[in-house]
Amino acid sequence: MTDTQANAGIHMANGFDPSSGVELDPASAALLERRDRVLGPSYRLFYREPVAIESAQGVWLRGLDGREYLDAYNNVPAIGHSHPAVTAAVSAQLAKLNTHTRYLAEPIVSYSERLLAKFPDALDRVTYACTGSEAIDLAIRTARYQTGKQGFIISEHAYHGTTVAAAGLSPSLGPNNPLGEHVVTIPSIDTARTPADEVAPKLLASVEAAIAQLNESGAGVAGVILDSILSSDGVQSDPTGFLAPVVDAVHRAGGLYIADEVQPGFGRTGTWWGFERHGIVPDLVILGKPMGNGVPISALVGSAAAQEAFGSQVRYFNTFGGNPVSIAAATAVLDVIERDGLVDHAASVGGELLAGLRELGSRFDSVIDVRGAGLFLAVEFGADDEERTPDADLATRVVNGMREEGILISASGPAAAALKIRPPLPFTSANGAQLLETLERVLTREAR
Amino acid sequence: MTDTQANAGIHMANGFDPSSGVELDPASAALLERRDRVLGPSYRLFYREPVAIESAQGVWLRGLDGREYLDAYNNVPAIGHSHPAVTAAVSAQLAKLNTHTRYLAEPIVSYSERLLAKFPDALDRVTYACTGSEAIDLAIRTARYQTGKQGFIISEHAYHGTTVAAAGLSPSLGPNNPLGEHVVTIPSIDTARTPADEVAPKLLASVEAAIAQLNESGAGVAGVILDSILSSDGVQSDPTGFLAPVVDAVHRAGGLYIADEVQPGFGRTGTWWGFERHGIVPDLVILGKPMGNGVPISALVGSAAAQEAFGSQVRYFNTFGGNPVSIAAATAVLDVIERDGLVDHAASVGGELLAGLRELGSRFDSVIDVRGAGLFLAVEFGADDEERTPDADLATRVVNGMREEGILISASGPAAAALKIRPPLPFTSANGAQLLETLERVLTREAR
Numbered sequence: 021m022t023d024t025q026a027n028a029g030i031h032m033a034n035g036f037d038p039s040s041g042v043e044l045d046p047a048s049a050a051l052l053e054r055r056d057r058v059l060g061p062s063y064r065l066f067y068r069e070p071v072a073i074e075s076a077q078g079v080w081l082r083g084l085d086g087r088e089y090l091d092a093y094n095n096v097p098a099i100g101h102s103h104p105a106v107t108a109a110v111s112a113q114l115a116k117l118n119t120h121t122r123y124l125a126e127p128i129v130s131y132s133e134r135l136l137a138k139f140p141d142a143l144d145r146v147t148y149a150c151t152g153s154e155a156i157d158l159a160i161r162t163a164r165y166q167t168g169k170q171g172f173i174i175s176e177h178a179y180h181g182t183t184v185a186a187a188g189l190s191p192s193l194g195p196n197n198p199l200g201e202h203v204v205t206i207p208s209i210d211t212a213r214t215p216a217d218e219v220a221p222k223l224l225a226s227v228e229a230a231i232a233q234l235n236e237s238g239a240g241v242a243g244v245i246l247d248s249i250l251s252s253d254g255v256q257s258d259p260t261g262f263l264a265p266v267v268d269a270v271h272r273a274g275g276l277y278i279a280d281e282v283q284p285g286f287g288r289t290g291t292w293w294g295f296e297r298h299g300i301v302p303d304l305v306i307l308g309k310p311m312g313n314g315v316p317i318s319a320l321v322g323s324a325a326a327q328e329a330f331g332s333q334v335r336y337f338n339t340f341g342g343n344p345v346s347i348a349a350a351t352a353v354l355d356v357i358e359r360d361g362l363v364d365h366a367a368s369v370g371g372e373l374l375a376g377l378r379e380l381g382s383r384f385d386s387v388i389d390v391r392g393a394g395l396f397l398a399v400e401f402g403a404d405d406e407e408r409t410p411d412a413d414l415a416t417r418v419v420n421g422m423r424e425e426g427i428l429i430s431a432s433g434p435a436a437a438a439l440k441i442r443p444p445l446p447f448t449s450a451n452g453a454q455l456l457e458t459l460e461r462v463l464t465r466e467a468r
Numbered sequence: 469m470t471d472t473q474a475n476a477g478i479h480m481a482n483g484f485d486p487s488s489g490v491e492l493d494p495a496s497a498a499l500l501e502r503r504d505r506v507l508g509p510s511y512r513l514f515y516r517e518p519v520a521i522e523s524a525q526g527v528w529l530r531g532l533d534g535r536e537y538l539d540a541y542n543n544v545p546a547i548g549h550s551h552p553a554v555t556a557a558v559s560a561q562l563a564k565l566n567t568h569t570r571y572l573a574e575p576i577v578s579y580s581e582r583l584l585a586k587f588p589d590a591l592d593r594v595t596y597a598c599t600g601s602e603a604i605d606l607a608i609r610t611a612r613y614q615t616g617k618q619g620f621i622i623s624e625h626a627y628h629g630t631t632v633a634a635a636g637l638s639p640s641l642g643p644n645n646p647l648g649e650h651v652v653t654i655p656s657i658d659t660a661r662t663p664a665d666e667v668a669p670k671l672l673a674s675v676e677a678a679i680a681q682l683n684e685s686g687a688g689v690a691g692v693i694l695d696s697i698l699s700s701d702g703v704q705s706d707p708t709g710f711l712a713p714v715v716d717a718v719h720r721a722g723g724l725y726i727a728d729e730v731q732p733g734f735g736r737t738g739t740w741w742g743f744e745r746h747g748i749v750p751d752l753v754i755l756g757k758p759m760g761n762g763v764p765i766s767a768l769v770g771s772a773a774a775q776e777a778f779g780s781q782v783r784y785f786n787t788f789g790g791n792p793v794s795i796a797a798a799t800a801v802l803d804v805i806e807r808d809g810l811v812d813h814a815a816s817v818g819g820e821l822l823a824g825l826r827e828l829g830s831r832f833d834s835v836i837d838v839r840g841a842g843l844f845l846a847v848e849f850g851a852d853d854e855e856r857t858p859d860a861d862l863a864t865r866v867v868n869g870m871r872e873e874g875i876l877i878s879a880s881g882p883a884a885a886a887l888k889i890r891p892p893l894p895f896t897s898a899n900g901a902q903l904l905e906t907l908e909r910v911l912t913r914e915a916r
């Protein structure tokens with residue numbers, strides 16, 4: 021049984037299967053045994069043979085075994101692992117003040133002004149939480165109060181978080197995880213199998229059918245929620261603009277357009293926000309993962325109008341949300357992205373890497389698509405048949421082959437047949453060249 | 469209109485009312501104006517005249533106005549504001565590694581072993597999240613998967629968090645915040661107006677009625693969720709043991725007993741956990757606020773058995789949950805609590821302060837009850853009539869009078885008529901004496 025099959029019930033790409041009989045090194049095996057005795061049964065590890073990590077710098081992780089791993093997976097340490105600017109800012113703030121937002125304090129105001137300046141003018145208010153799950157959950161509450169409606173439209177393989185309500189918007193968590201009430205899915209956008217000029221019309225038709233369904237049920241449409249690069253749907257990036265008709269459709273239905281920017285946001289896709297690539301202005305935007313480079317902070321950004329009903333009727337207080345230490349980390353992240361030009365860097369290095377992956381892919385029949393934007397790229401494997409049947413086994417073998425060669429990536433998509441390549445933003449052309457060279461070697465071995 | 473009335477629609481004790489016309493100092497007024505232009509409309513400040521904070525050390529906050537405020541309110545910086553042990557631990561870890569739990573790493577395992585050693589043997593697994601809201605939300609999912617039932621029983625003025633599901637368990641958020649489906653409330657325990665020997669039987673009868681209601685509706689009982697010191701119900705501490713019959717009742721109904729320890733946990737009540745005072749062993753325990761002294765971390769602790777169904781059927785991954793930096797902060801908190809004997813300290817200084825408040829209260833007719841455990845104390849105001857009608861206006865005046873005299877506390881309870889005194893744990897006898905002396909002065913002025 022492959023890892024993919026072992027984890028099919030819970031739909032987890034690249035999960036470690038404890039029953040696989042893989043022999044771990046003694047230190048890892050001992051640690052795993054201690055770990056299993058204390059952590060809850062819902063924890064899962066990555067890889068056929070889990071990676072034990074001791075430290076990290078920039079784009080490099082150092083294993084407990086002393087090996088160096090090139091990180092082409094982690095999007096949380098967006099400005100690089102253990103970045104000194106974050107360490108300095110957090111240390112200074114921790115030594116000074118770390119309270120909550122019910123006292124007046126300056127740093128949260130300054131940061132908010134800088135953050136909102138990165139958004140279209142209409143998006144002029146921010147509310148802080150600690151995780152993407154909390155922010156999407158707050159968006160659900162906000163949209164329902166604002167519209168007076170209950171329904172949400174999401175993608176078929178969406179992942180939006182782990183709270184009861186966010187998991188209810190996350191069909192990618194698998195068949196044992198029920199969708200929320202009044203949640204309707206639309207088919208995953210599949211750009212590898214859809215002619216470019218049909219992507220937008222097909223998506224719009226799906227959304228309109230879902231709107232009709234919610235209106236008929238009486239729930240109405242509170243919002244459409246889409247990750248602006250459709251990460252868990254396999255990274256669907258092009259043609260740019262395909263999300264635009266959805267905004268008008270949901271507005272006509274009286275609902276809000278909610279952009280989940282937890283993965284594409286903060287420069288990842290070569291623009292500050294993933295929605296920019298589609299030329300749209302959402303009503304609400306969810307920020308998370310890279311926002312504090314790993315220090316927990318997330319946010320809901322949106323127009324004051326979209327947040328007014330919730331704000332006036334219900335107080336929202338998140339004890340740690342917007343605390344000065346998390347704000348200090350987030351401020352350092354903005355500083356470094358701006359100072360080092362990481363948005364443009366992601367665009368240019370990502371563009372090079374995309375070209376390299378396309379060239380490499382053209383030499384392997386099993387590579388059926390290479391796509392992505394900035395430093396969020398996907399390489400999809402499939403059979404040489406008419407449906408280009410997804411090949412998840414090959415993706416799993418390649419992910420584990422890369423891990424054995426010291427490069428960390430993962431797999432994604434409804435069939436888990438696409439490599440997910442998503443390094444910290446300071447990833448260089450040389451790092452990209454190493455990735456390409458290693459991938460060629462692994463593909464030559466695995467893509468039989 | 470008083471602050472309490474202005475905020476009645478959203479049930480917030482001690483909220484700032486921007487329409488009150490209070491004149492702020494120019495620096496605060498300018499900051500407030502900038503703040504209102506960027507933060508979402510759900511933000512609320514404390515006090516008739518908000519406090520602007522610049523820095524904090526130990527039990528002292530320094531205002532932007534240069535004033536020192538004695539902190540007798542904040543339970544998050546449990547080991548004291550800006551504690552150097554947390555700063556050192558977090559700084560060192562930030563410079564080394566901050567990833568997630570899908571790689572093997574040692575610190576989370578060591579911390580978990582130490583944390584679980586503080587619990588009864590039956591509670592042997594921990595799952596990490598970032599906030600109390602996330603942990604209670606996870607408890608909801610966990611209990612529903614485990615029991616196959618949907619219903620929850622909570623207290624009438626409970627507060628358990630801010631996610632859709634947690635807010636659905638938080639009637640203290642006010643009438644505009646709807647309860648969740650299959651959520652049944654029981655009347656707030658009111659120890660000030662209930663003879664000691666009637667508290668437990670009355671509570672048990674309420675819980676049994678709620679169980680019957682949930683069984684009749686077909687939802688069944690997934691769990692009873694109670695804050696072990698009933699913070700938002702006005703701090704209900706005695707007689708110890710009154711929660712014990714509830715555990716048996718919910719078990720007979722096939723549900724789980726879920727202890728919300730976000731406020732009482734980590735020594736606050738003079739024992740490690742609030743549930744210890746009642747001689748009970750919960751099935752699931754929620755930890756939060758003080759766990760990382762303000763660095764976001766929370767947890768669900770429980771028996772492996774209670775978590776098994778959820779863990780085997782659905783993966784749970786919280787990106788920042790259990791990250792090495794939050795674990796470093798939590799480890800430093802455990803170190804300091806143990807090294808400085810803060811649990812016993814909370815018991816002894818809290819006991820002194822309780823005695824002092826009782827003596828003071830005996831001299832004012834409007835003080836109808838003084839209660840609490842460790843460093844979580846309440847002083848309730850009421851009229852000299854048969855019902856001892858709660859006097860929220862007096863509580864508000866006293867809270868604001870104390871703030872003017874440089875001591876920060878707040879109000880609590882269904883009627884917001886009880887002072888909530890809940891300082892960082894290193895609060896000393898001398899701090900307590902200052903609080904008592906100041907409170908006497910304010911009461912002499914306000915308790916007309």
